[in-house]
Every structure is written in C-alpha cells, then in structure tokens.
Amino acid sequence: MKADRETNRLPLRAGAMLLLAVAVVFIALGWHSAASSGKESGKDKLEQAGQSVASTEQASGTTTAPASTKPSDTTSTQAADVPKLCVLNAGTETGLAKKVSDDLKSKGFAIGTDPSNLSTSSVTENTIFYGEGEEAAAKKVAEAVPNGADVTVRPDNFTKCPGELVVVVVN
Structure with a gap:
C-alpha cells in the first residue's frame, strides 16, 4: 500500500451522513404531507379544481364551443328559469357526463356546452x-341530478x- 495515495472520493462516513440527512428531509416532508392532507377546506378544493381546468385548457390550447340546442317541447316549469x-x-x-346530461335534458333542462x-x-x-344570482336555479338542478349534488359558488378561477x-x- 502506498501511504501517499490521494483519493477523489468522499470517505464512507461522509457519504453515509449525507444519505442520512437526505432521508430525514424526505421523512419530514412525508410526515408534513400526511398530517396536513385532510385539512383542506371545500373552498380550497374548488379553487384547485378551477385551476386544473384552466391549466388543462391552456396546455391543450382547445376550448369547447357551446353546442346549439333547440328549446325542448317538454320544458318543465322546474327548468324554465x-x-x-x-x-x-x-x-x-x-x-357519465353524457348519461347525466341526457337525464337532465329529459327533465326539461337546457344543455349548453357538450x-x-x-x-x-x-x-x-x-x-x-353557480354564479351570482343563480343559487336558486342551482338548487333546482341539484335536486334533479341522479344521486343529488352539492351547491357551491363558482370559484373565480x-x-x-x-x-x-x-x-x-x-358518481
């Protein structure tokens, strides 16, 4: 063995300490994520939903144009306003969206966007x-949706x- 030999590698102990530090950081991040995962409010979730829709449209560069619909002869008084x-x-x-759309259409509701x-x-x-002034209409639709639905103000985004x-x- 040569005593004057120089190595360019980290000593084994330094490498082990580095790996240990990285593991501690990942464990702490995992613990924080698990501890805070159920604390989102409904509003936070809805805002995230709006962001994901907006980012999906921007990423794909496509938007859905409203479909033309003719007034139904079976428009009920429930769906009139x-x-x-x-x-x-x-x-x-x-x-699922098509099934629910067809069901709502059969109940007299007008479908806009496909x-x-x-x-x-x-x-x-x-x-x-729903938007401003549409809460009553949203409640009517919620009663007609199969399995019911929650009624929530539309997030700005x-x-x-x-x-x-x-x-x-x-579902």
Whole structure:
C-alpha cells in the first residue's frame, strides 16, 4: 500500500451522513404531507379544481364551443328559469357526463356546452357551480341530478363553461 495515495472520493462516513440527512428531509416532508392532507377546506378544493381546468385548457390550447340546442317541447316549469347547463365528468366512469346530461335534458333542462371530462381529484362529490344570482336555479338542478349534488359558488378561477351552471358529476 502506498501511504501517499490521494483519493477523489468522499470517505464512507461522509457519504453515509449525507444519505442520512437526505432521508430525514424526505421523512419530514412525508410526515408534513400526511398530517396536513385532510385539512383542506371545500373552498380550497374548488379553487384547485378551477385551476386544473384552466391549466388543462391552456396546455391543450382547445376550448369547447357551446353546442346549439333547440328549446325542448317538454320544458318543465322546474327548468324554465334555469340557465343552460354544462355537465363535466370528474369521476372514473366513462360516459357519465353524457348519461347525466341526457337525464337532465329529459327533465326539461337546457344543455349548453357538450358534456366532457374534468381532470381533477379535488372534487369528490357531485357538485353544481353557480354564479351570482343563480343559487336558486342551482338548487333546482341539484335536486334533479341522479344521486343529488352539492351547491357551491363558482370559484373565480374556474373559467370553463362561462355563463352556464356547471354540473360536475363523480358518481
């Protein structure tokens, strides 16, 4: 062995300490994430949903144009004063938005934008997003949605389906 040999590697002890420090940081981050995961308010979740919709539209560069609909002959008095609806599927069942859209249409509600998907995990229940002065109409729609729906003010950053009541279905 040569005593004057120089190595360019970290000593084993220094490498072990570095790995230990990194592991402690990751454990602390995991603990913090687990401890704070259930503390989001409904408003926070809805704001995240709006952000994910806006970012999805910006990333893909596509927007959905409102579909033309003719007035239904079977318009019920329940749906007469309700704005057009935009039905979005945030669940895992394929075609759910179309099924709910058809069901609401058969009950006399007017459908605006074609049913489509909403990629978010922050909306976990059927939800109706409404704008200013549309709360009563949103409640009527919520009663007609299969399995019911929560009624919530539309977050400002939720830009999909402007001018329409948004029906987000999960189940």
